[in-house]
Amino acid sequence: MGAKEENGVRENILPPIEQEISDELDTKVKKYLRGEGANLEVLQDKKLKGQLAVREELFGKSAKAAAKVEKWLLPSEGGYLEAEGIEKTWRIKQESIAREVDILSSRNQYDIVLPELGPYTMDFTASGRYMAAAGRKGHLAIVDMKNMNLIKEIQVRETVRDVVFLHNELFFAAAQKKYPYIYNRDGTELHCLKEHGAVLKLQFLRNHFLLASINKSGHLHYQDVTMGEMVGNFRTGLGHSDVMQVNPFNGVIALGHSSGTVSMWKPTTSAPLIKMLSHQGPISALAFHPNGHLMATSGKERKIKIWDLRKFEVLQTLPGHAKTLDFSQKGLLASGTGSFVQIFGDLSGSQNYSRYMGHSMAKGYQIGKVLFRPYEDVLGIGHSTGERRKFALFLTKLPPETIMLDPSKIGTVRQARKKEKPTKEEREAEMEAAVEDVKSITMKKKTKGRNKPSKKAKKKQEVVVKAKRPFLEQQMKEQALSKKKQKTSEDVELPSSLQRFARKKTT
């Protein structure tokens, strides 16, 4: 007994350093385990249980492997800002941060002054390497963010409302005064998308190669940029909307309307998936958390709301107005209004957002858009883009049907919708049980003269008939239905030209 205990203890105790490493690994593994494992305890089927147990073990192993190689393939960690003493993080000035960090990082703080053609809107490529900027007065530019080189700039001499990169940095689309246009990196106009009309906002679904746009008359268009096919064209019918954002988690597009409604759309249905009245006033900005569970909206009534998209409930309401909102890959929320930028963070990890950083620009600046640059708070810059890679990208183009509110549904078996009809035996058994129930009820003793056995028997029979009636009625109804069906099918059998020769049935 004692020896056994000793053994158990020996297994559990690890040298302190190894213990620390394994603890650290456990927290990392959690990230790669996509959700909770299946609960095998409740399963009756032993075979299924065994199969699932093997599966679960494999999942665990792969998550562990991913966590282990993180050390080698992902050596750097995200940055942070911590206050000491009575300092508050949101009071720390950008200038003082620049003084503290190394020269290389301080170079990341830049201010490109383009005073004449703004306000500007912008977009980053998936890797964060290139930025497209569009000035309201017709200035389009592509910048390599690594060395801050201007790759191309053009002046289109009309209003530009939005700009997005297509699947890579070689193509971008700009929403201009009358129509959206697609340009290549050299600034050559490739396409004019007249069907979209006067577009207010553009979004690109990278996995599906769909360009989505919302125009002045409230039409939502989805166009496949590989074949040029118009996949969807829907009238929203919910009023003016100049707020559009793709949920990166599932590819669903959210529109913010002037009525305070947020509607969510997918390209295969003409009605919105979700309509939610989220603000009293018009919606001014909208952003999605990269994990797909959180949405931030801001209304003109000076409120910023954070929503849980699994329950469609408000988690938190923050005061303040935001003209533009954006979530970073690590989950920080930036809001911009006037000349003031504020960053909220859930420092406790409990989805409770509070003020994290703030920055106010020189008076007179109007913020057009705030956007986090991808991978600048985590590592992972993609490189090497050749012809082959491009082709591989097209091979994983997802069909528009894969856009749905819960993308984890793909690859699962759809459950039978209707409960199957009870068989004849089952129904008979049910009827018998009902009859037995009725029979077992003991009758009350009645007053003299009314307590005759014959009367009792009669009463009992009546009750049995009453219990049987609903079952029999149901049966009759079904029989009549099937007879009707048979009749119609018999009629159909003869071709119409021959029906006049058929013998008339006596009815």
Add this chain to the structure above:
Amino acid sequence: MKVKVISRSTDEFTRERSQDLQRVYHNYDPTLRPQEKAVEYVRALNAAKLEKIFARPFIGAMDGHTDGVSCMAKNPNYLKGLFSGSMDGDIRLWDIANRKTVCQYPGHQGAVRGLTVSTDGRILVSCGTDSTVRLWNVPVATLTESDDSSDNSAEPLAVYVWKNAFWAVDHQWDGDLFATSGAQVDIWNHNRSQPVNSFQWGTETVISVKFNPGEPNVLATTASDRSIVLYDLRMSSPARKVIMRTKCNSISWNPMEPMNFTVANEDCNCYSYDARKLDEAKYVHMGHESAVMDIDYSPTGREFVTGSYDRTIRIFQYNGGRSREIYHTKRMQRFLHSLVYFIYLISSVLIETWFL
């Protein structure tokens, strides 16, 4: 104040010398790759499609016949040899490996309807609509290897004229006899100008005939009165008969389990029977969308190939209800007259011949 900022300098991420190994960075965080399941699903689907595209079951067409090819036979003794007969009476011997005509026979006056080779691979028997059976000498394998024999023509060993046109012919395994079918089933000897024996059951035309690979005296036929009939040469009359709903176009014995045979039926299905128990089919092989025109077993007996009026060729497992493989190309014609199954080493190769 404590600040940490990601700072990546280009020096850290570029190699100093070209011999240095390139460092690989990868972030496996699932939130960076949304819609993983859909992506994996589409990838798997595309992989399956690409595999089909690049499968290339079609190896080559052998050009030479001026009219439609009506029948084919393989040389049991020589793997590369394939005989084909056409509607204009031409008979050719092909070298499959080089895809060349090795030998061209003068052939028949009308269409050639049946070809078969004796088990030793020496004699080719052909029959046709001109009511003749002709025996041909098959050139020796070493002779066919030489290049100059491409239009080597040969005179028939024998020509036997008979009363009616023929539909099919098949040679006995390990024996001197062969059977022809037409108005009746005739059993012939190599050396006699008249049939040794004749069988008849009803007045209908017999479409196809096949000898049993295990039992040399047993043969099976299908006829246009929808029947499958089994014959035993040791008896004076046919042995057993099954009548089906629709006509059987062709019949093939399983070479490894010689008691089983499969018929290609007009009702889009193939039926496998046990010859000892004809009251019900052992397997029904479904899949074709139109009448099945011809059938042939692989030498291993594990699978067979069928050709159909719906312009497809399918490969079935000997016990499988559904086809394992479907081949279809634009050039395939509806009237597929003949199919032969070849096996080279470990890979199974299918040679189709249609209107060339």
